[in-house]
Amino acid sequence: MKSVRSVLLRTESLLAMLLIVVIVLMASLSGGKFLGPRSLQSMGFQLPEFGILALAQMIIIITGGINLSITYSATLSAVIGSVVIAGLNAAHQSPALAILAGIVVMFVVGAACGAFNGSIVAYVGVSPILVTLGSMTLFEGISLQITRGGAVTGFPVAFLWIGNGTILNIPVPLFLFVIVAAVTYFVLERTSYGMRLYMIGANPTATVYSGVNVKRILFLLYIYSALLCALAGVIMTSRYNSAKESYGSSYLLQSVAASVLGGTDIVGGAGKVLGTVLAVLILQGVSSGLDIVGLNRFITNVIMGGILIAVLSVNYLNTSAGSKTRLRRRQTSEVLR
Amino acid sequence: MKNALRVTFLGVAVMLLVSLTAWAGGQKEKAAASTSSSSKQYTIALIPKLVGVPYFNRAQEGAQQAAKDLGVNLVYTAPTTVDSAAQVSSIEDQIAKGVNAIAVAPNDPAAVTPVMMKAKQAGIITMDWDTPADPSVVDYSIHQIDDQEYGQHVWDLLVKYMGDSGDYAIITGGLSAANLNSWIKYGEEYAKTKYPKLHLVTDPVPTDEKQQVAYQKALDLIKAYPNLKGIIGISTPAPVGAAQAVQEKGLQGKIAVVGTSLPSMSAPYFSDGSLDAVTLWDPAKLGYLTVYIAKMALEGKKPTTGLDVPTVGKIRVAADGKTIFMGPPQDFTKDNYKQFPF
Numbered sequence: 001m002k003s004v005r006s007v008l009l010r011t012e013s014l015l016a017m018l019l020i021v022v023i024v025l026m027a028s029l030s031g032g033k034f035l036g037p038r039s040l041q042s043m044g045f046q047l048p049e050f051g052i053l054a055l056a057q058m059i060i061i062i063t064g065g066i067n068l069s070i071t072y073s074a075t076l077s078a079v080i081g082s083v084v085i086a087g088l089n090a091a092h093q094s095p096a097l098a099i100l101a102g103i104v105v106m107f108v109v110g111a112a113c114g115a116f117n118g119s120i121v122a123y124v125g126v127s128p129i130l131v132t133l134g135s136m137t138l139f140e141g142i143s144l145q146i147t148r149g150g151a152v153t154g155f156p157v158a159f160l161w162i163g164n165g166t167i168l169n170i171p172v173p174l175f176l177f178v179i180v181a182a183v184t185y186f187v188l189e190r191t192s193y194g195m196r197l198y199m200i201g202a203n204p205t206a207t208v209y210s211g212v213n214v215k216r217i218l219f220l221l222y223i224y225s226a227l228l229c230a231l232a233g234v235i236m237t238s239r240y241n242s243a244k245e246s247y248g249s250s251y252l253l254q255s256v257a258a259s260v261l262g263g264t265d266i267v268g269g270a271g272k273v274l275g276t277v278l279a280v281l282i283l284q285g286v287s288s289g290l291d292i293v294g295l296n297r298f299i300t301n302v303i304m305g306g307i308l309i310a311v312l313s314v315n316y317l318n319t320s321a322g323s324k325t326r327l328r329r330r331q332t333s334e335v336l337r
Numbered sequence: 338m339k340n341a342l343r344v345t346f347l348g349v350a351v352m353l354l355v356s357l358t359a360w361a362g363g364q365k366e367k368a369a370a371s372t373s374s375s376s377k378q379y380t381i382a383l384i385p386k387l388v389g390v391p392y393f394n395r396a397q398e399g400a401q402q403a404a405k406d407l408g409v410n411l412v413y414t415a416p417t418t419v420d421s422a423a424q425v426s427s428i429e430d431q432i433a434k435g436v437n438a439i440a441v442a443p444n445d446p447a448a449v450t451p452v453m454m455k456a457k458q459a460g461i462i463t464m465d466w467d468t469p470a471d472p473s474v475v476d477y478s479i480h481q482i483d484d485q486e487y488g489q490h491v492w493d494l495l496v497k498y499m500g501d502s503g504d505y506a507i508i509t510g511g512l513s514a515a516n517l518n519s520w521i522k523y524g525e526e527y528a529k530t531k532y533p534k535l536h537l538v539t540d541p542v543p544t545d546e547k548q549q550v551a552y553q554k555a556l557d558l559i560k561a562y563p564n565l566k567g568i569i570g571i572s573t574p575a576p577v578g579a580a581q582a583v584q585e586k587g588l589q590g591k592i593a594v595v596g597t598s599l600p601s602m603s604a605p606y607f608s609d610g611s612l613d614a615v616t617l618w619d620p621a622k623l624g625y626l627t628v629y630i631a632k633m634a635l636e637g638k639k640p641t642t643g644l645d646v647p648t649v650g651k652i653r654v655a656a657d658g659k660t661i662f663m664g665p666p667q668d669f670t671k672d673n674y675k676q677f678p679f
Contacts, residue, residue, distance in 0.1 A: 030434075038459070039433035046426045149513070151447045164451050240421060242447035250420040291430035297388050297414055 011263035011315055015278040018311065022282055026289030034289050041171060043288050045164070045239070048173035049232045050251050050258075051280040055184050056228035057255035058276045059221060062188070063201045064268025065121065065128030071252045072139035073113040073226045075245050078233035079143045081106030082152040082243035085159065095156035102159075103234055110230025111223050113139060118222030122215040143245035151242040163238030173235045180228060185273040187224075197221065201268025257304075258283055261311055282307070380410040381631045382431040383466070383624065384424065384441040388415050391601060392620050393442075395679035396467075399621030399648075403628035406647065411628065412436060421448035428452045432459055438631040440479070442467035450474055462634045466627040467620075476634055476659060479627045481618040483653065483662045484516065488523030490616060490666050491569060491595065492532065498593035498613040499567035502534035506558045506565060507541040508551050508579055508596075510572025517571050520597070524569075538562045544575055548602075551578025559586060570596030573617075577602050580612035600674040607671035614670045618663060620679060622649045626663055 026034040033039055053070050060067040085102030089095065113135070120131045146152075165172045188194035196217055199207040208214050237243045262279035264271030283304065290300045383400050385393040397413045404411035412431060416423035421444045429452060431439055439456050443449045443465065453463050453474040466479040495505060510517050521541055528535050542558065544551040551574055559565060559582060568583075570576025576596025580603070583592050589610040598615040606612035626649045633640055640661060642654045650664040669677060 033434060036433070038435070039430075042429040042433040046429055049422070151445050153447045160451060164455070236422065239451060240425060240445075240448035241451050242445065244421070244445055244448070246420065247445075247448065248420065248422040250416065250418050250423045287426070288430050288433070291414065291427060292434045294412055294414075294434075297417055301417060 012272065012275050012278065014311070014314060015262065015275060015282065018307070019278055019282050019285065022285045022289065026285060026293065029293045030289065033292050034285075037169070039288065039292060041166070041169065043284055044171040044174045046288065047280060047284045048171070048177035049235045049239070049248065050254065050284070051177045051277065052180050052228050052232040052235070053248070053251050054255040054258040054262075054276055054280050055180060055273065056225045056232070058259040058262065058264050058271055058273075059184065059188065059197070060128065060225050061256070061259050061264050061266060062197055062268060062271045063218060063221065064204065065218075066132065066256065067117070067222070067225055068129065068132040068252065069113065069117060069136040069139055070225070070229050070232075070255060071248045072136050072143065072245065073110060073229040074233035074236065075243065075247055076113060076139040076143050076233075077106040077109040077226075077230040078237040078243040078247070079146050079152055079245060080109045081233070082155070082237055083146065085156070086152055086154040089154055089156050095158045098156055099159050106234055106237075107227060107230045110226045110233065113229070114223035114226025115219070117226065118219040121222060122218035140245050147244060151244040153242045155237075155241065159238055160241060161238070163235050163240075173239070176231065176235065180231065181273055181277055184228075188273060193217065193220075198269055201265070201270070203269075254283065257308055261308055263315060378408065378410060379438065379632065379635050380412060380434075380436040381438045381628055381635075382412040382414070382434075382436040382440070383627060384427055384431070384439065385413070385415045385467070386424070386442050386444050387417060387419050388413075389417050391679040392599065395677075396620035396624035399619075399624030399626075400628050401624075402621070402648070403625040403632075407628065407632050409628065409632055419444055421445045425449060425452045428456065432456050432461065436461065437635055438462035438464065440464035440466045440627050440631060441470060443470045446470045462631060464627065464631060464634070466623060472657075472659075477630050477640075478660045479623065479630060480660060480662050481620075481623050482666055484519045485523040487597075487616075487666055488520040489527040489531075491520065491571070491597065492524045492528050492535075494595040494614050494616060494668065495567050495569055495593065496532055496535070498595060501532045502536075503566035504536050504538050504562055504564045505567035505569065506538050506562065507569045507571065508544055508554055508558075508575045509541040509570075510544060510546045510575055512541070512543045514572070520571055538565065541571070544572070544578065546572055546574060548574035548578040548581070551575045552581045553578075555579040555582035556586075559583075559588065559592070565592055567593040567595070570594065570598065570615075573598045573602060576612060576615055577606065580606035584609065584611035598669075599679060600669040600677045601679055603669060604674055607674055610671070614668055616666045616668045619667045619677065622667075623663060625649055626652065626661070630661060 056070050057067055081102040084105045085098045088098035088101060117131055117135050120126050121128050161172065163173055188197065196212050200214055200217065204214060236247050240247060258279040259276055260266055262275030264276065286304060287300065385396060387393065400411055400413055415427050424444055425448060428439060428441060428449065432455060439461055441449055446469065450471045453470060457463050457474060463475045464477045464479060465475050467481065469478050472478065507521060509521060542554045544554055551570065555568060555578060568579045570579045576594055576598045580594045583589060583594055584606060594612050595614050597617055599617060603612050603615050626646055629646050630640055640654055643651055645651050652664060653662040
């Protein structure tokens with residue numbers, strides 16, 4: 001236990017150092033603009049929706065699964081909720097009622113998306129990558145059926161505050177992200193439910209034989225993941241003042257990248273909220289920093305890919321002990337087959 | 338214990354470094370601000386829908402030429418994928434960078450409204466180009482073409498290659514695309530009065546913006562209407578698909594094919610005459626005009642109808658004073674398509 005802990009610490013200190021390097025480098029390259037109030041605020045607006053989706057992805061990867069439907073869960077919730085907001089707004093209901101009803105609907109739809117994924121993964125037993133690949137297309141299809149390829153618009157002005165407003169010059173979405181990260185940290189790392197998630201990821205068979213109700217835990221986890229997606233959907237709808245099935249589609253692979261960059265083991269069993277948050281900060285810093293410096297977007301992609309591969313390689317070399325457990329785990333699963 | 342020490346040390350180091358760079362950055366920013374105010378060099382950001390496609394690469398060439406001619410800094414950036422979330426992030430970063438003007442070609446017009454409003458509040462000149470955004474958040478809107486003029490031009494091209502009488506059909510990208518529909522509407526109205534002997538055999542046929550579907554539908558039309566003399570393809574894959582069908586059936590001399598497409602897509606069908614002519618605009622000119630108008634706006638000058646923009650030609654300004662139309666469309670035929678690499 002002690003050695004595993006030190007390994008994780010090493011991953012996170014590595015990330016913290018990388019983050020410092022990124023900040024220093026971008027600040028000096030951009031002539032200080034990167035750390036100007038305008039730039040920090042702009043990153044504070046960009047980061048939350050991506051960060052929340054990355055956490056939604058990470059908690060699933062911890063159990064050895066993957067959730068390919070995160071972005072479309074977010075946009076399906078957003079589209080249906082938006083129809084409600086826009087409809088009530090057009091019917092001259094009070095803005096508060098329209099917004100509240102819309103947000104409730106978004107979370108209900110999100111929970112339904114999660115329950116759909118969770119029930120098939122946990123109770124039917126289909127592999128998560130296949131289930132969420134299917135539901136990704138399913139959710140996209142339902143959204144398209146509703147929007148017919150356009151965007152849902154026509155919200156009360158007050159709704160824009162959630163995604164575009166500030167409190168003490170700090171973007172509102174950033175507060176939501178901090179709350180989500182804190183709650184997720186508490187659930188994962190301070191409750192017995194969270195500990196069981198790591199157990200499932202490390203060795204599902206042993207977890208079942210320890211008397212843990214794996215099905216129920218997984219089912220609830222997919223709902224939690226989808227609720228995070230719905231929150232990202234609320235923020236996106238407000239930030240873009242509209243809802244469409246394709247918003248945020250580029251976050252899907254980035255969320256997997258942020259998870260593994262943050263030290264989450266892609267085969268499950270390990271991963272920390274702090275690591276993922278640091279990884280999100282690094283990716284956002286590099287992306288915005290290079291934009292402000294004015295570097296060609298293609299080179300930005302190359303640099304992002306390079307950082308990912310470099311950090312993963314270092315992590316891999318660092319965790320020679322980890323690779324042994326992984327080998328052991330693989331052997332166990334082969335025996336069980 | 339050791340770990341705790343290390344973490345503390347790291348935390349202190351982080352804080353030190355961050356505050357140090359913040360201070361250094363502030364100093365530099367001050368220095369930068371003072372120099373830029375004296376030299377008056379504007380920075381103009383053009384945000385295309387995405388980067389890395391021929392159309393927007395060509396637009397970038399024109400924009401760069403304009404920046405060179407006019408002595409302004411150009412930022413030409415966008416995500417490499419079509420996603421409004423990523424495009425909005427690009428705009429956010431340009432606002433943070435402190436550019437003087439931002440012109441966006443929105444993937445979804447509704448999605449950029451809040452961020453363009455933010456740009457406006459930051460004192461930045463806001464514009465759209467290629468695709469209109471919400472008119473309330475932009476100072477100028479650069480349109481590549483006047484829809485009516487363009488629709489009429491396509492029908493003129495048809496008559497040029499098939500003569501002014503006989504059966505013709507229209508293949509379109511999709512029935513819900515607003516720009517395609519308005520071109521067809523203006524073209525048909527024009528044909529009724531100007532070319533009364535033209536006979537449209539059936540309603541416009543949708544092809545899902547796919548060349549393969551356009552090819553199939555063109556084969557069906559050729560079979561169903563043996564006297565067909567011309568096909569108009571609206572949307573870039575449509576005329577190419579129709580030309581493919583004409584080529585396969587060996588009807589080059591009998592059926593004229595014209596439409597709206599890119600020269601690069603049309604190239605394989607020009608040489609044997611299966612495709613007669615396509616018309617579009619040159620994205621390079623669009624990029625040039627956008628930068629040119631941005632510079633004018635920054636200098637507080639107002640563009641007016643008839644203004645002769647270098648390399649672009651005379652422009653037209655709508656009655657609202659902010660919608661700007663670039664000159665006539667550019668035709669591409671087998672004689673000139675090689676000069677337009679996009």
